[in-house]
Amino acid sequence: MRDPRRPAGGRRRSGSGVRRRIAAAVGALAVTAGLVAAGPPASAAGLTRVTGFGTNPGNLAMYGYVPDALPSGAPLVVALHGCTQSASDYYTHSGWPQLADRLGFAVVFPETSSANNATSCFNWFEPGDSVRGGGEALSIRQMVDKAVAQYGSDPRRVYVTGLSAGGGMTANLLAAYPDVFAGGSIAAGLPAHCAGSVSAAYTCMYGPPDRTPAQWGDLVRAAAPAGTASWPRVAIWQGTADTTVRPANASELRDQWTNVWGISPTPSRTVSLTGGTTLSVHDDASGRPAVEVYSVSGMAHGLPVDPGSGAGQCGSTGTYYLDTICSAHHTARLWGLDGDGGDPGTLPAPTGLTVTGTTDTSVTLRWNAVAGAESYQVHRGGTKVADTASTAHTDGGLATGTAYRYTVTAVDPAGRVGAASTAVTATTTGFTPTCHTASTYDHTVAQRAWASGGRAYARGSDEYLGLWNTFTVRTLKQTAPGHYVTGGC
Numbered sequence: 088m089r090d091p092r093r094p095a096g097g098r099r100r101s102g103s104g105v106r107r108r109i110a111a112a113v114g115a116l117a118v119t120a121g122l123v124a125a126g127p128p129a130s131a132a133g134l135t136r137v138t139g140f141g142t143n144p145g146n147l148a149m150y151g152y153v154p155d156a157l158p159s160g161a162p163l164v165v166a167l168h169g170c171t172q173s174a175s176d177y178y179t180h181s182g183w184p185q186l187a188d189r190l191g192f193a194v195v196f197p198e199t200s201s202a203n204n205a206t207s208c209f210n211w212f213e214p215g216d217s218v219r220g221g222g223e224a225l226s227i228r229q230m231v232d233k234a235v236a237q238y239g240s241d242p243r244r245v246y247v248t249g250l251s252a253g254g255g256m257t258a259n260l261l262a263a264y265p266d267v268f269a270g271g272s273i274a275a276g277l278p279a280h281c282a283g284s285v286s287a288a289y290t291c292m293y294g295p296p297d298r299t300p301a302q303w304g305d306l307v308r309a310a311a312p313a314g315t316a317s318w319p320r321v322a323i324w325q326g327t328a329d330t331t332v333r334p335a336n337a338s339e340l341r342d343q344w345t346n347v348w349g350i351s352p353t354p355s356r357t358v359s360l361t362g363g364t365t366l367s368v369h370d371d372a373s374g375r376p377a378v379e380v381y382s383v384s385g386m387a388h389g390l391p392v393d394p395g396s397g398a399g400q401c402g403s404t405g406t407y408y409l410d411t412i413c414s415a416h417h418t419a420r421l422w423g424l425d426g427d428g429g430d431p432g433t434l435p436a437p438t439g440l441t442v443t444g445t446t447d448t449s450v451t452l453r454w455n456a457v458a459g460a461e462s463y464q465v466h467r468g469g470t471k472v473a474d475t476a477s478t479a480h481t482d483g484g485l486a487t488g489t490a491y492r493y494t495v496t497a498v499d500p501a502g503r504v505g506a507a508s509t510a511v512t513a514t515t516t517g518f519t520p521t522c523h524t525a526s527t528y529d530h531t532v533a534q535r536a537w538a539s540g541g542r543a544y545a546r547g548s549d550e551y552l553g554l555w556n557t558f559t560v561r562t563l564k565q566t567a568p569g570h571y572v573t574g575g576c
Contacts, residue, residue, distance in 0.1 A: 134178045134196065137237070141229030145222045148198040149230045150174040151238070154188045159239030160503060162192040162424055164246050165227060165268075167253030169390075169407065170208035174198035177250070180408040182392050182401025182415040189470050190424045193238045195230050199223065211255030212282040212291075218310060219263035223256065228264055241503065246319075246422050248272035248415075250390045250407075251332065255281070255291075258340065261319045262310035272418040274324040274390050275332045278339045280306040292332050295339045303339060304346030318347050322379045322418045326386030326409070334382070341380050345369050348377045361399075362391065362412030379421055383411050390414060398468040423504075425466065434460055434497040434505025443479070447487040447517025452495070453479040454508060460497035464504060468492050487517035488568075522576035524562040527552050535563050535571050545571040 137149040164187070168177040174196035178184055183194050199209050209216075209223055216222030227247075235242050247268045249257035254276020261271040262279040281291035290296065308315070321344045325337035345352045354367035363384035371377040383391055386409055392402025393413040401413040419425055439455040452465065456478050465473040465480050468491065473480050485491065492512050497505040523535060527543035530536035536543045536552060543552040545563055547570030553559040563571040 133184065134175060137195075137230075137233060140233035141226070143226045143229065145216060145224070145226035146200075146203055147223055147226040147230075148174065148200070149233065150178070150196040150198060151234060152178060152184050152187060152194045152196070153238055154191065154193075157191060157193060157238065160241045161239070162244035162246065162422075163195065163231065163234050163238065163240035164192055164248065164424075165195045165197065165231065167197055167209055167227075167247070167249030167256055169249075169251035169253050170204075170206045172207065172250075176405070177253075180392065180403050180405045181250075181390060182403075182413055183248075185401045186415045186419050186424070190419060191471060192244075192424060193234060193240055195234050197227050197230055208252035209249070209256040211252055211259055211277065212285060212288040214283050217256060217259035217263070217280070219312070224260055224263050227256075227260060228267060231267060242267075243503075244269055244422075244424075246270045246272075246424075248274070248322075248418060249276065250274045251276065251388070254332075259310070261321065262307040265311050265315050265318050268319050270320040270322075270418075270422040272322040272324065272414070272421075273340060274414060275326065275329055275388050276323075276340070277332065277336050278303055278306070278343045280310060281336075281339070291336070294333065295336050298339070298342075300342035300346035300352060303343035307343060307347050318344075318377075320377055320421055322381065322414075322421050324381045324383070324391060324414050324418075326383045326388065326391075328385050329388045331388040337380060337382065341367075341369070341378060344378045350377060354380075360412060360417070362386075362393065364391070364412045366417075376421055379417075381412075381414065381417065386411050398470045425470070434499055434503070436506040437463065437478075437495045437497055437508045440493070440495055440508045440511050442493075442511055442513040445513055445515050447515055448485050449481055449483040450485065450491060450493070450513040450515065451479065451481045452493055452511070452513075454495050457497035457505070459499055460505075461500045462498045464496045464498060466494045466496070466507070474498075485515050487515050487519045490514045518565075518567050520575070521565045522562060523565065523571075524560065524576075526557045527555050527559045527561060528557045530561065530563060531555065535565070545573060548572045 134150050134152055137151050140149050166183050178196055187194050199207055201207055217224050234240050247257050247260050254273040257271050257273050258279040277291050282288045323337050323340045325334050342352050350369055355370040356368050358366040360366055365382045367380040368376050369378040389407035389409040391411040391414040392408045393400045394403050399416050401415050404410050437454040437457050441453050443453045444451040462476050464471050490512055492510050494507040494510045496507050531538050536546055538555040541555050543555040550573050552561045562576050564575045565571050
């Protein structure tokens, strides 16, 4: 609830009694769940404090991350941390900076504090903080304006995501500002305007009201500007073993946003993903995903991450950053940030994408020009690997004998990325030799050798290796598929 001693548009000076009551309820999003802050306040390398972003009625701090040489007109993602966490913590673990480097967009990390809430939760349950034009919601809206002006971000491609209390605030922001946010991602969060008081927060977290889809949708429509006809594309992430924000919230979120879109709560299709994740896709009238629900089997309360440098990986593990699947990667795909079919701009997809040559370490591509395009982006496996003004590109530094999938998108003079081309697959030539040391028996088990009459021979070259047993050890070099020799290692 709001502290009556808090000056309008000024700093909160919450009394200890109010803080204790707030902590008793929403602290379950932090203390009960174990959301302990990992690291100091925002100060990680690459994360920069931004000041002077407006009247800041919600008393929030703004931090930004901008990849080197980010062009004007790039997208913007706003990422909200969970209770007792900080902007630095979310920057370090969530994976969004990795995706920003990989796909080319800026990230704003809003940060709340114990001055606003005893456990540093965003006040998703406070009406004055979660509606259009007031409190924390307005502070975040002002951060968007600042980022668009300072980073040159595209105001048509602004997105918001959050974990836990940050997820609850994300849902409210999507309802309050559908004209600002083109998409959202709610991880272990709550339906928009599920709670309007501290006491109601418990109900939503542990057993949300069983409203009809229309009743949930009405809450969004009532919060949005009158006459809103265009809605954000929404990703919903939920662990099936979450005992802090129960999985029923994901079902109610699905009902809420499919109703807002006017589409069926029954999935258009379901897909099995890594990390025990089931994706349910709800398409809009044009056949594009409008609402996606990701259910992560066995995952407790937290944000799904998948540490690594692969195209579909991101983030690092930590307190309630759980090693399952890279939620940022799949969310970015829904929003179209990967240039591979999510939210295309006005330019059509390039046609005629063809592989014109391969070597053992490179692939050369060519495609037809698109009218109005200033440049093109080349994507390998969903990751942008090149910007070029030409209609041809050679992608180098590849592994030998490996298949790669490519798409190309056109970029207009304002930096807006169009639809992705049909994908092509190219396989590099050559073979990378490898060496294997093992007993002659183990070589035969691994199909690197064959045995006859108690003797072992290298597969392919038929070189004699000695007796076939577990004591005779040899080193074999694979020089081609199915071909091994005894020298050269």
